[in-house]
Amino acid sequence: MDLSQINEYLLKLEGPADIEKISADKFDISGTVVIKFNGDIGSKDKGEVELEFSGVDSMRMPFRMLAPVKIELLNGLEAEVLDANYIETDLNFYQLIDDVGAKWWIYAKSMKAKILPIYYGQ
Incomplete structure (x- = not known):
């Protein structure tokens, strides 16, 4: 699923x-973050989206x-937010x-992204 579909x-x-x-993960010096979005998108589906970084x-x-x-x-924006010592070439800068x-x-x-339950679009 691409970013436009997630949005x-x-x-x-x-x-x-x-x-x-x-x-x-203390060995990799990184971690995982899961954000769950809840809400109503229409009469058939209460809508839940889970993003895992x-x-x-x-x-x-x-x-x-x-x-x-x-x-x-927004790769490139991290240079405005982070010190140069923290910038890595294999990471992505996601802005919400x-x-x-x-x-x-x-x-x-x-x-x-994981869509829960199945999305019933109009």
Whole structure:
């Protein structure tokens, strides 16, 4: 699933988005962050989207956001946010913009989305 498809789901949800899990791998000096987005997107589906970020190096995130949320892949922006000593060539800079325009970010190797339950679009 590409980023535009993920945003299609996320922009229709209205409700809380909570960090469900943060785990650290002390050998790899990275971690995993799982964010679960809940909300109503229509009469057939209450909508849940789970984003899992792997190989997380650093982040600036609240424990709860309110949807709708838009996520952007902004490689290059990490140079404006992080010191040069923390920039890695194999990581991606993901920016999340919540319902009030607050900007949050996660610097990680990858992201995958899981749609729960099946999306019934209109």
